Amino acid sequence: MQELSRFSSGDWFLLIALFVGACICLLASLRMFHRARLIEDMPTSKIRSCSQGYVELYGTAKWMDGPEIHAPLSGQPCVWYSFSVEEYAQHSKQKWRRIDGGVSDDLFLLEDDTGACVIDPQGAEVTPSSSNTWYGSKRISPVTHTSPLEVLGGAIFQTGQKYRYNEQRLDQYESLYAIGEYNSLGTGHEDNLKDAARAYLRVLKRDKEKLASYDKNSDGQIDLEEWEQARKDAKQAVIKHQLSNPLPKRMHVLKKPLTKKYQPFLLSSKSEIHMSRKNRILSAGLAILFVVFIASIFLKIIGTF
Structure with missing residues (x-):
């Protein structure tokens, strides 16, 4: 003591x-x-012969059918993006203060020589193919697609610029290395029905014109009641598709493991x-x-x- x-x-x-x-x-x-x-x-699996569960895939990143994915700040086409907007605070200890940002959760495809797999990137640890930082004098709205020339202009005249923009992307047609939970939908089970309906809604969220058709009160927003109707329509659309296709083509999905938290969900433009x-x-x-x-x-x- x-x-x-x-x-x-x-x-x-x-x-x-x-x-x-x-x-x-x-x-x-x-x-x-x-x-x-x-x-x-972990051995690399082929999509066509891949077993259900935790797997490693390697292929090419591509868009799904439907609306294209663009990075919000640069407007560049991609399959996944992450961005942040920071404001310079002269009288603050932390000089750059984050004022906006977001991460894409849009579905896209990984394709190898045997087939295609839908990638649900929510919760993934991503190693991007492109990472850029530039400066500007005005805040760029994350819902507008600014032209590349307008965006990159801030990198030429950095002096006195008030805003800093950071953007990471997985570009289309890039090689993609992925590890995650692999499931095949389209077997008619209730769980697969829910997953297929959820995937339908994710695609719907990207289709602004179709999504606006659910805005019954024309207030520019989708409220809970209107979204619930969209969910019902999604489920009916999936059921109708399954009934009209007795032997539907299976949809393969790679996503974050839900049961085993210690298993990482990785998406990378870099090699194994x-x-x-x-x-x-x-x-x-x-x-x-x-x-x-x-x-x-x-x-x-x-x-x-």
Whole structure:
């Protein structure tokens, strides 16, 4: 007890902080190492012969039939995007303050030489094919498609620009590496019916003209009652399709695993080798930090005594 009394409250705070940091680094390092091994050990499946469950796919990213997907800030065509708009705050400690942003949840296709699979990107960890940052003097609305020349003009005259725009994309026709939960719809079961109806609604949300037909009170918004009608219509459309197609073509969907939370959902424009190397480097770096934290704890204890 006398030895422990040598530690001041500041010493205890430092030791606890170092211990917590060491634990976080160790857990993160093990997680990255496990992910690297997962990527290396999992065989790449073909869509046509793929079994249900957690799988690895490799192919080409493409649009589904219907409205095209465009990145909100640049207007560039893509299959997935993430964006943020930041405002420069001169008198704030955090100079750049996020004022807008979003992540795409639009469905798209991954196609290999045997077939196509629908990608539901919600909840995915994405390694984009394009990542851009530029500056401008006005806030760009995330619902308007600004021309590329207008957008990139901010990168030429950065001095005095008040806004910073960040955008990441998975571009169409890019090679796509994916790991996730693979399911085939179209068997007529209730769960598959719900999934198919949900996919129908996701496509509907991208079709502004068709979606506007549900705006019965013409207020420019879809309220709960109007959306409920859209859901009913989606279910009826799926049922009608299944009844008129006794042997429907199966729709394959890759999405985030729901039952096993530790299984990652990855979408990457980079190769399997690149992803594995990246995770191993991160794991090694975090392991080194863990050793540094532990060494600091011992040095602090030895120095006190």
